[in-house]
Amino acid sequence: MTRRWFGSVRSRATLAATLVVAVALLAAGAAVLLSLRSDLTGQAESEAASAARAVAVELSDGRPYDKLTGLDEDDRPVQIVDERGRVVAVSEDLERVTGTGADTARPGDPGGRAGGDADDDADDSDDANGSDGPDDDAAPRGEVDSDTDFSTGTATIDGTTADYRFAAVEVEFEDRGKFTVYAGAPLAAERSAVGTATTAMLIGFPLLLAVVAGATWLVTRRALSPVEGIRREMAAITASEDLARRVPVPATHDEVARLALTTNETLAALESSVERQRRFVADASHELRSPIASLRTQLEVGAAHPELLDLDGAVTDTVRLQTLAADLLLLARLDAGERPGDARFDLGALAREHAEGRAGVTVTADEVPVAGSRAQVGRVLTNLLDNARRHARSAVTVGVRAEREWAVVAVADDGDGVPEADRERIFERFVRLDEARSRDDGGAGLGLAIARDVAVRHGGTLTVGRAPAGGALFELRLPRAR
Known part of the structure; x- marks a missing residue:
């Protein structure tokens, strides 16, 4: 059953159309999801970079940690780390963070990295807790780096953990060293949008493929219904052997x-x-x-x-x-379609050979090479000469010449000629125009039919017209050999 189904043009067309649409939908869906994710991630990076740079500017102005406005936002994680990896300040309610290089979230923690000796840690403890940080008047200004680095991580704020895109901006002081400000923007919108789009595609794509498959099945069925009608009629013709019947022709012009x-x-x-x-x-x-x-x-x-x-x-x-x-x-x-062969021979010499010994026959023949069956072309010349001699009163002329790409043999007699209405009929098999003529003199009516068939098989023609002397003029045209 499966093999029979796949043997149908309609089923193969439906399957092919469905596969093409499925591949196109998958490619388009992947492109949409990647573009959506890239746009939303870029938006989160822009927000995170703006927040990190705002805190970095305040920090570079010498503002104390407890007066940094960026640390007061409840829904945005901000973390400041010194060059030894110690956390010196964090935003309110930030409990845990990953992806910033300092996983601990509380000020004064070294973040799992070597932070120097014990004396250095003691000296910097006040600054780290923000109790003795720089004031607006005395602290020297720092330089904010123009580059921004990004990373992805998580943050736990007031017991809730979510994914964030973090921006890192460095601030360097001459006396205090280098600080890095990390600020995060939530990726919830990106995750939600991508998830919603994925769900919509998982539901919509199969439905769309089903519609495409159904439409293709119906369209191909309608398009191929005339073919089935042709097949049924051909089967009926084969069974009945009635070649007079014809298949139906649809009015679609396709x-x-x-x-x-x-x-x-x-x-x-x-x-x-x-x-x-x-x-x-x-x-x-x-x-x-x-x-x-x-x-x-x-x-x-x-x-x-x-x-x-x-x-x-x-x-x-x-x-x-x-x-x-x-x-x-x-x-x-x-x-039966026998091929004439491709032997080269001189048509003029062949005409002289077949006219030799015939009374009242005059030959004027140029040397014209042709290709084919020498015996069959010779049979044509014999039949034409026999027919001309049978109807001539006294003389038969034979001429062989080259005419552009053709080799032309003209056989003319001085008899009564062939009526114009019968000039095609005489080439039919077993046709005799003079029914009163004796069967012995007239032959079976096959000579001219054979002559034309041979000419056609050689790519040429055989026609009859009126000779200058009033009789019949037969012209045999064969392609010249190159």
Whole structure:
């Protein structure tokens, strides 16, 4: 069942469209989440940097720790660390902090880092607790670093722990050394927005994919329904062997409609080919029946009365039967698509060779090389010469010339010519224009049909017109050999 489902064009198109949309949605969703996270994190960094720099400016002005306004905010963690890693001041209600390099939150703690010897710790204890910090008038001013560093960590304020983006700004004093001010901005908005967007995508994307899959399934079903109609009709034609039937052509003027038109054209060509084959078999049977019956009659008479045996007539019927069989065999090979080959030969020399010994035939032939089957082209020349001699009063002319990319053979006679209405009909198989003509003189009506088929197989043409002397002019055009 699964294999049959995947064997359907509609199912494969639905699966492909769904996969493409899924990949596009995943890529777009990832880009949106990254952009949203980057924007919100940048906003938090801006807030944290602004807060840290404000505290750093106050600190650089020599304001005591207990008078720093940035330390009074309840919802923003601020921490000041000296160059030995000791916490010298923190914001109110800050209980614990991570991500600032000094994890302890209370002033006077070394933050887990070496803070110097005991004497230094004792000397700086007052400053660290803010009881003897610099005043506004006496303390020298410090220099605030223009660079800001960022880190991510957590802070516990009044028992509540949350994620923060910390900004670090350094302040350097000549006598007191370097201090680092850490100020944090909450990442709750970023976490909430990203979480909400992720949840919306997890819910919306499957629904959107389901809609895409359903729409693709319905659209492809509607688009391919004419194809199914064509398939059913072709199956019915195959079962009934009725080549006169045609598949339905949708009124969409698209690829499916063109497929239906092409299919009907193929059916028409196939019907014509089969009908032509049937006529060919019927005509061939009819043509073969006469010489075979005549030959049998003569042989039966000869067997009963040897003195009455007409050997000349038997030989004539045998030759005629042999010629007809050869013609039928050549037509069968041409219908089967036999390739003419690519041998090079001189068409003028070939024309002179086939005209040699024929009474009343004049040849004017240039040297023109062509490629193909020398035997088949020679058969064309023989058929044209036989046909011209049969209808000529006294003379037949043959001319071979080069005309741009073509090699042209013109065979003309001085007979009555071919009526314009019959100039295409004479190339049909088993067609004789002069029905009163004897079968022995007229042949089976295959010579010109064979000649045109050979010309077409060689990439050329064979046409008939009016000769200057009033008779028929046959022109054979073959591509010149390069």
